[in-house]
Amino acid sequence: GAGVSQSPSNKVTEKGKDVELRCDPISGHTALYWYRQSLGQGLEFLIYFQGNSAPDKSGLPSDRFSAERTGGSVSTLTIQRTQQEDSAVYLCASTRGLAGVGETQYFGPGTRLLVL
Amino acid sequence: SQKIEQNSEALNIQEGKTATLTCNYTNYSPAYLQWYRQDPGRGPVFLLLIRENEKEKRKERLKVTFDTTLKQSLFHITASQPADSATYLCALSGAGSYQLTFGKGTKLSVIP
Numbered sequence: 001g002a003g004v005s006q007s008p009s010n011k012v013t014e015k016g017k018d019v020e021l022r023c024d025p026i027s028g029h030t031a032l033y034w035y036r037q038s039l040g041q042g043l044e045f046l047i048y049f050q051g052n053s054a055p056d057k058s059g060l061p062s063d064r065f066s067a068e069r070t071g072g073s074v075s076t077l078t079i080q081r082t083q084q085e086d087s088a089v090y091l092c093a094s095t096r097g098l099a100g101v102g103e104t105q106y107f108g109p110g111t112r113l114l115v116l
Numbered sequence: 117s118q119k120i121e122q123n124s125e126a127l128n129i130q131e132g133k134t135a136t137l138t139c140n141y142t143n144y145s146p147a148y149l150q151w152y153r154q155d156p157g158r159g160p161v162f163l164l165l166i167r168e169n170e171k172e173k174r175k176e177r178l179k180v181t182f183d184t185t186l187k188q189s190l191f192h193i194t195a196s197q198p199a200d201s202a203t204y205l206c207a208l209s210g211a212g213s214y215q216l217t218f219g220k221g222t223k224l225s226v227i228p
Binding site: 040041045048056093101102105107108109 | 120148150157158159160161162165167205212214215216217218219220221
């Protein structure tokens with residue numbers, strides 16, 4: 001079946017511009033995660049959506065970052081007034097349930113963001 | 117604070133040998149430990165999961181061990197092949213927790 005898809009695959013933007021990154025999770029997966037991966041760094045948790053529950057936004061690095069998930073499916077991560085330090089790969093993952101009960105995460109290919 | 121260390125940023129190994137990657141953690145009591153493979157330009161792909169009450173898990177040429185006393189997991193690839201070259205990530209989660217905490221990964225290069 002179809003995996004997690006993300007768009008765009010690459011995005012180059014100018015400092016100060018807003019960007020929107022999209023994630024389409026696997027159909028039927030209730031949980032959706034956003035991560036950021038900078039060069040030489042591990043995956044940094046950003047935000048988590050589970051069903052209709054309030055999202056866990058504890059990983060968002062600043063108020064310039066926001067995310068929403070519509071209809072329990074597609075998610076959009078928005079970065080306002082981009083800064084050069086926002087340059088990274090943004091990864092989306094989905095799971096059928098809670099990672100804490102042994103669910104594995106299925107990742108998309110990522111969006112490579114470059115802020116000039 | 118919680119810390120996960122994969123103690124080699126890079127590991128070079130000759131084809132046919134066994135590659136052993138290490139994941140150590142501190143200030144954590146994980147219920148589950150997972151290993152992922154990440155190729156350049158791709159997202160991580162799940163390989164194996166091991167539970168806190170399991171000592172060892174195998175899948176084809178892969179073997180994972182989990183020692184909660186040493187707070188360490190070892191990931192072995194036997195009869196390594198150049199196609200095994202990738203970055204390998206370990207990830208931990210607590211019981212009932214939805215968060216996976218990832219290590220920085222070890223880049224494995226299998227030399228023909």
